[in-house]
Amino acid sequence: EIVLTQSPAILSLSPGERATLSCRAGQSVSNYLAWYQQKPGQAPRLLIYDATKRATGIPARFSGSGSGTDFTLTISSLEPEDFAVYYCQQRSNWPFTFGPGTKVDIK
Amino acid sequence: EVQLVESGGGLIQPGGSLRLSCAASGFAVSRNYMSWVRQAPGKGLEWVSLIYSTEYGGSTYYTDSVKGRFTISRDNSKNTLYLQMDSLRAEDTAVYYCATALSSGWTLDYWGQGTLLTVSS
Numbered sequence: 001e002i003v004l005t006q007s008p009a010i011l012s013l014s015p016g017e018r019a020t021l022s023c024r025a026g027q028s029v030s031n032y033l034a035w036y037q038q039k040p041g042q043a044p045r046l047l048i049y050d051a052t053k054r055a056t057g058i059p060a061r062f063s064g065s066g067s068g069t070d071f072t073l074t075i076s077s078l079e080p081e082d083f084a085v086y087y088c089q090q091r092s093n094w095p096f097t098f099g100p101g102t103k104v105d106i107k
Numbered sequence: 108e109v110q111l112v113e114s115g116g117g118l119i120q121p122g123g124s125l126r127l128s129c130a131a132s133g134f135a136v137s138r139n140y141m142s143w144v145r146q147a148p149g150k151g152l153e154w155v156s157l158i159y160s161t162e163y164g165g166s167t168y169y170t171d172s173v174k175g176r177f178t179i180s181r182d183n184s185k186n187t188l189y190l191q192m193d194s195l196r197a198e199d200t201a202v203y204y205c206a207t208a209l210s211s212g213w214t215l216d217y218w219g220q221g222t223l224l225t226v227s228s
Binding site: 045050087099 | 151213214215216
């Protein structure tokens with residue numbers, strides 16, 4: 001099983017600041033890496049797939065980078081609605097796995 | 108409009124069985140890759156099972172912790188995905204989400220609202 005590690009566990013920032021979230025895989029997942037946002041009581045929402053592609057309807061302030069084992073989700077300028085938990089997920093090898101999440105909260 | 112609506116969750120005793128349903132609209136479950144993902148209370152996400160489309164052979168996959176106990180299936184005539192869960196354990200307690208990949212390669216881009224399963228005596 002491919003283990004995904006996310007850092008930091010909690011990121012405390014103010015609206016307007018830049019957020020940089022990291023996801024590291026225990027072995028190469030090529031570019032088969034996605035990022036999801038989840039708010040309390042809601043289903044996850046796909047933000048980025050195949051490491052760098054924005055999903056339909058996702059604002060341009062969200063961007064993804066990386067390949068192999070190291071990936072980054074960047075939110076260029078935090079909006080109030082961006083405070084949530086973010087998960088990375090790999091689909092390179094079954095079982096497909098999620099990282100433990102990074103909570104972005106308001107400083 | 109694409110919609111996924113799960114049902115069938117509830118309170119069940121350890122060792123019991125339950126079947127979750129996911130009614131789809133706006134697309135055909137037979138032609139798309141469908142999955143079940145769960146989230147235990149206050150915890151992260153776990154991919155439980157997936158089924159490929161008929162075009163891709165309909166293969167099924169399960170995470171190790173549910174292998175031999177859970178069965179994913181679909182009824183094309185009802186456009187519905189199922190998860191039959193047997194020999195339930197306390198650690199199966201979670202919100203179960205149905206999800207599919209329609210326009211983002213093989214990545215889950217449409218999700219239902221989830222249904223809560225509680226396994227407890």
